[in-house]
Amino acid sequence: MGGAPVTAAPSAATVPPITEDPAPAGRGRRPRLGGRFAGGASSRWFPYALVFPLALILFGYVVQPMFATFAESVGVDGVANYTEFLRGEGVARSSLLTSLGISAASVLLCGIVGVAMAFLLKRFQFPGRRLIEAIILVPAALPPLIGAISFQLLYSETGILPRGLQQLFGTESPVLPFTGIAGVLVVHTFTMYPFFYLAASAALAGMDPSVEEAAYNLGAGRVRVWRTVLLPMLTPALVSASLLVFMTSLASYTAPLLFGVDRTMTMQIYINRTNGDLPMASTYASVLAVVSILFLLAMRWYEGRRSYRSQSKGIAAHRREITNPFGKWAALAASILATVVLLAPVGTIALVAFSADGSWTTEVIPSAYTGQNFVTIFSDPRAFQPILNSLQMSLIATVGCVVVGVLIAYAVRRLDFRGRALLDVAVMLAWALPGTVVAINLISAFSTGNVFSFGQVLIGTFWIMPLAYFVRFLPLVFRSSSATLAQIDPSLEEAARNLGASWWRAFGTVTLRLMVPGVAAGALLAFVNGVGEFVASVLIYTSQTAPISVEINNRMYSFEVGTAAAYGMLQVVLIFVVMVISGRLQSGRSASREAAKWTA
Amino acid sequence: MIDVTLESVSKRFARTGDTAAVDDVDISIAAGEFFTLLGPSGCGKTTTLRMVAGFYFPTSGRIRFGTEDVTRRPPNKRDTGMVFQNYALFPHMSVAQNVAYGLKIRRVGRAESRRRVEEALGQVHLAGYGERRIDQLSGGQQQRVALARALVIRPRTLLLDEPLSNLDAKLREETRTEIRRIQKESGNTAIYVTHDQAEAMAMSDRIAVMESGRVQQIGAPQEIYHRPANAFVARFIGRSNVLSLPVTAVTDETVTVGLPDGAETAVAAPVGHGLRAGEAALVSVRPEHIGLTSTTEPGALPGRITELEFTGMATNLVVDVAGEPVQVAAIDVPAGIAVGDQIGLRLNRERMWVVHP
Numbered sequence: 001m002g003g004a005p006v007t008a009a010p011s012a013a014t015v016p017p018i019t020e021d022p023a024p025a026g027r028g029r030r031p032r033l034g035g036r037f038a039g040g041a042s043s044r045w046f047p048y049a050l051v052f053p054l055a056l057i058l059f060g061y062v063v064q065p066m067f068a069t070f071a072e073s074v075g076v077d078g079v080a081n082y083t084e085f086l087r088g089e090g091v092a093r094s095s096l097l098t099s100l101g102i103s104a105a106s107v108l109l110c111g112i113v114g115v116a117m118a119f120l121l122k123r124f125q126f127p128g129r130r131l132i133e134a135i136i137l138v139p140a141a142l143p144p145l146i147g148a149i150s151f152q153l154l155y156s157e158t159g160i161l162p163r164g165l166q167q168l169f170g171t172e173s174p175v176l177p178f179t180g181i182a183g184v185l186v187v188h189t190f191t192m193y194p195f196f197y198l199a200a201s202a203a204l205a206g207m208d209p210s211v212e213e214a215a216y217n218l219g220a221g222r223v224r225v226w227r228t229v230l231l232p233m234l235t236p237a238l239v240s241a242s243l244l245v246f247m248t249s250l251a252s253y254t255a256p257l258l259f260g261v262d263r264t265m266t267m268q269i270y271i272n273r274t275n276g277d278l279p280m281a282s283t284y285a286s287v288l289a290v291v292s293i294l295f296l297l298a299m300r301w302y303e304g305r306r307s308y309r310s311q312s313k314g315i316a317a318h319r320r321e322i323t324n325p326f327g328k329w330a331a332l333a334a335s336i337l338a339t340v341v342l343l344a345p346v347g348t349i350a351l352v353a354f355s356a357d358g359s360w361t362t363e364v365i366p367s368a369y370t371g372q373n374f375v376t377i378f379s380d381p382r383a384f385q386p387i388l389n390s391l392q393m394s395l396i397a398t399v400g401c402v403v404v405g406v407l408i409a410y411a412v413r414r415l416d417f418r419g420r421a422l423l424d425v426a427v428m429l430a431w432a433l434p435g436t437v438v439a440i441n442l443i444s445a446f447s448t449g450n451v452f453s454f455g456q457v458l459i460g461t462f463w464i465m466p467l468a469y470f471v472r473f474l475p476l477v478f479r480s481s482s483a484t485l486a487q488i489d490p491s492l493e494e495a496a497r498n499l500g501a502s503w504w505r506a507f508g509t510v511t512l513r514l515m516v517p518g519v520a521a522g523a524l525l526a527f528v529n530g531v532g533e534f535v536a537s538v539l540i541y542t543s544q545t546a547p548i549s550v551e552i553n554n555r556m557y558s559f560e561v562g563t564a565a566a567y568g569m570l571q572v573v574l575i576f577v578v579m580v581i582s583g584r585l586q587s588g589r590s591a592s593r594e595a596a597k598w599t600a
Numbered sequence: 601m602i603d604v605t606l607e608s609v610s611k612r613f614a615r616t617g618d619t620a621a622v623d624d625v626d627i628s629i630a631a632g633e634f635f636t637l638l639g640p641s642g643c644g645k646t647t648t649l650r651m652v653a654g655f656y657f658p659t660s661g662r663i664r665f666g667t668e669d670v671t672r673r674p675p676n677k678r679d680t681g682m683v684f685q686n687y688a689l690f691p692h693m694s695v696a697q698n699v700a701y702g703l704k705i706r707r708v709g710r711a712e713s714r715r716r717v718e719e720a721l722g723q724v725h726l727a728g729y730g731e732r733r734i735d736q737l738s739g740g741q742q743q744r745v746a747l748a749r750a751l752v753i754r755p756r757t758l759l760l761d762e763p764l765s766n767l768d769a770k771l772r773e774e775t776r777t778e779i780r781r782i783q784k785e786s787g788n789t790a791i792y793v794t795h796d797q798a799e800a801m802a803m804s805d806r807i808a809v810m811e812s813g814r815v816q817q818i819g820a821p822q823e824i825y826h827r828p829a830n831a832f833v834a835r836f837i838g839r840s841n842v843l844s845l846p847v848t849a850v851t852d853e854t855v856t857v858g859l860p861d862g863a864e865t866a867v868a869a870p871v872g873h874g875l876r877a878g879e880a881a882l883v884s885v886r887p888e889h890i891g892l893t894s895t896t897e898p899g900a901l902p903g904r905i906t907e908l909e910f911t912g913m914a915t916n917l918v919v920d921v922a923g924e925p926v927q928v929a930a931i932d933v934p935a936g937i938a939v940g941d942q943i944g945l946r947l948n949r950e951r952m953w954v955v956h957p
């Protein structure tokens with residue numbers, strides 16, 4: 001607008017415009033520093049004051065240890081260790097290729113199982129559907145070691161199923177045993193298909209059924225609708241799930257350990273470390289870290305792109321009844337089979353937990369049963385110590401995860417500062433790094449004292465364990481905090497500030513208070529994962545700090561399978577208790593989401 | 601007494617770079633005044649209000665409360681009571697706890713606090729709702745809780761950011777009289793943000809019309825309506841016709857312009873209009889200040905009806921006068937007129953007004 005806008009304010013005092021940057025409030029009345037921080041969250045300094053210690057923690061315990069590992073890998077023989085990966089018949093090269101191959105195969109298998117399950121359960125109505133939906137995540141909820149052990153007990157050469165079939169058919173050797181890489185793939189498929197199942201179900205739920213109907217209406221046949229409508233719309237979910245499964249398989253350690261597949265990256269890290277060749281272990285760890293980070297970046301890049309989301313809410317696609325009588329029976333049989341297969345791992349652990357140690361040799365299932373395993377665990381202080389260790393170390397780590405995770409989530413979601421994306425990436429880095437790599441990183445960084453360990457050597461002490469758990473499970477708390485924070489309207493905090501609350505008070509009485517259910521869910525998850533942790537622990541524990549999973553592994557080695565399973569059973573019980581509590585929190589959260597919907 | 605002053609306030613957001621969300625705004629608001637920021641979406645109303653509340657700091661310029669410079673004072677030290685567009689009620693607190701939040705921070709004693717909460721809830725006609733959960737209230741009730749929460753701390757300035765935008769039409773009108781009543785009773789200064797001009801007209805002592813981050817005009821509702829400062833204000837408020845007409849003669853307070861039919865008329869103009877004979881003047885004529893008549897009547901502007909829309913109280917027409925579409929809102933419409941008819945327009949020359957471009 002040109003001309004001369006008439007500012008007809010009757011009482012407007014004409015004041016010469018002030019163009020220089022205004023000084024902070026309170027100059028002359030308050031000390032300058034106080035003036036700077038008085039602005040709280042809205043002061044220009046505040047974000048940096050809050051973020052600096054957080055960034056320091058992430059640098060000190062996630063990033064710097066990674067560099068320490070790299071330094072270790074080139075410290076003695078320069079790049080010689082890396083050239084191992086280029087030699088045609090070397091262990092290094094074949095381990096890398098085997099790891100990549102197992103991961104690719106896992107993606108394929110999990111994809112087929114997960115997507116098929118999602119379609120069957122979300123699109124069809126058949127007897128037993130609800131039960132299967134309720135238990136579908138059970139195998140994946142097991143701690144990694146217990147999961148792998150249960151599959152070993154079920155499907156390996158000495159497993160229940162092959163031996164059962166052997167007896168049934170009276171053959172010479174066990175029937176259809178899974179060994180080596182095949183065994184690893186079975187474990188991966190059963191424990192990782194939920195990535196695909198969850199992604200595909202969410203995509204199916206978010207998909208407007210009328211889009212599909214429109215395609216049929218336009219004359220497309222069923223195959224064509226699949227090819228041209230459903231698959232393209234599922235693609236973003238499937239790509240994300242593929243990347244996740246690939247990363248998780250690459251990081252998998254317990255399955256190769258139990259099925260004796262030595263030539264994988266994680267196993268080589270373990271073997272070299274236990275043989276005392278830390279530089280070579282570090283080399284494997286560095287290569288694995290680089291691959292994992294590439295996948296993390298690929299995932300972030302992919303998720304940053306637009307995904308297909310239907311515009312309208314619509315109603316969920318109605319499920320098709322299976323009407324054909326043959327189909328009905330087949331569906332019923334299949335759901336019974338699925339239920340058995342899904343519950344078999346937990347069932348096996350429960351069964352073996354009550355078997356007498358050493359009594360199970362060549363029988364299909366253990367022959368002698370006893371409650372003694374549990375009695376031993378709870379009455380023998382030496383047997384109980386691992387449980388105490390796990391609870392204590394996991395609790396310490398969880399407290400750290402909550403404090404740091406919540407604040408990082410707040411900073412990333414709510415504050416505007418330079419380097420915000422970097423902070424976000426640093427947390428996710430901790431998530432992307434395999435547990436074995438985290439352990440090697442900590443070993444490299446804290447075998448000697450440094451600034452971040454206050455000059456102390458941490459390896460061989462108690463503190464390295466909770467530190468490892470903290471690094472591994474911080475992203476869990478960060479993610480759930482960040483997700484809850486996204487549900488909370490920022491103007492709530494502003495309203496509190498407007499009513500006179502300082503930043504700390506507004507944060508404490510409003511934002512943090514509303515975050516509680518989400519943070520608690522994340523904290524429980526971190527705690528449970530800490531109690532079940534095996535992968536990093538096995539590389540850094542000492543005889544005083546052995547956690548439950550390491551104890552289980554040791555008992556398995558000394559053929560005390562019953563006691564090992566009893567420990568596992570306790571972990572499983574803890575997980576189920578926590579799942580129930582989480583479910584409660586979840587419903588509480590949905591109530592507050594309901595409230596948010598009302599106020600928005 | 602001046603309560604709130606904005607002196608050459610500008611705000612540039614780091615991410616949007618050069619364009620200023622608020623550009624060199626000068627406003628001074630008297631104590632007890634009900635002052636409205638009015639303008640189309642994205643013109644910088646919210647940004648201005650948030651700078652007064654302390655959620656943003658200006659890139660340049662000063663904000664004063666009375667004589668105190670509060671430009672960089674944090675929001676919790678400003679003593680303003682803000683009613684958020686989405687209410688921003690704390691979902692984990694009851695109605696009474698929401699209202700008492702600010703009192704608790706001010707360390708008001710429990711008995712006193714309870715009394716004031718009751719009083720504030722009474723003011724917004726929600727007495728007895730104290731124990732309700734927020735999600736058990738309707739949208740209008742939530743809006744009133746937000747108002748009570750802002751009022752109860754007796755802020756020096758009440759800030760309202762489109763507080764009625766989530767309500768249905770009837771509730772809007774009820775609530776706006778309510779807000780005005782409560783503001784008068786409490787004697788607070790109020791700064792109100794809206795893009796609804798009827799709301800602004802009905803409630804305000806004075807209105808600042810904003811566009812693209814700049815203040816276009818500040819004045820009382822009548823002034824803004826009848827004496828718009830420029831073509832934007834004229835068109836934005838009441839969809840005025842702005843006709844470009846040749847100037848034949850000028851005085852300090854009038855401009856004589858030629859009408860399309862060749863007749864001439866003197867039109868009131870702002871002092872210092874700076875127009876000279878031979879130039880073109882922009883003349884604002886409101887749709888309701890145009891009457892319909894026959895083409896034969898002397899002094900009538902002939903035109904052809906191109907659009908016709910019956911809205912109940914009035915009939916809105918668009919009449920093509922020598923190629924210029926002219927909006928007309930007529931209460932009395934000759935029977936049987938239809939699109940395509942020739943019709944005469946009778947401009948109310950007293951109500952015409954010269955505006956700046």
Ligand SMILES: Nc1ncnc2c1ncn2[C@@H]1O[C@H](COP(=O)(O)OP(=O)(O)OP(=O)(O)O)[C@@H](O)[C@H]1O
Nearest residue numbers: 613615616621640641642643644645646647648795
């Ligand atoms: N935090 C921000 N970062 C960058 N740009 C912003 C930010 N907030 C507002 N803007 C920009 O500043 C301009 C003014 O925004 P503002 O919210 O003040 O508009 P408004 O007049 O309140 O509009 P509405 O009526 O739609 O609420 C807009 O162009 C907007 O995009």
Ligand SMILES: [Mg+2]
Nearest residue numbers: 645646647761
């Ligand atoms: Mg706004």
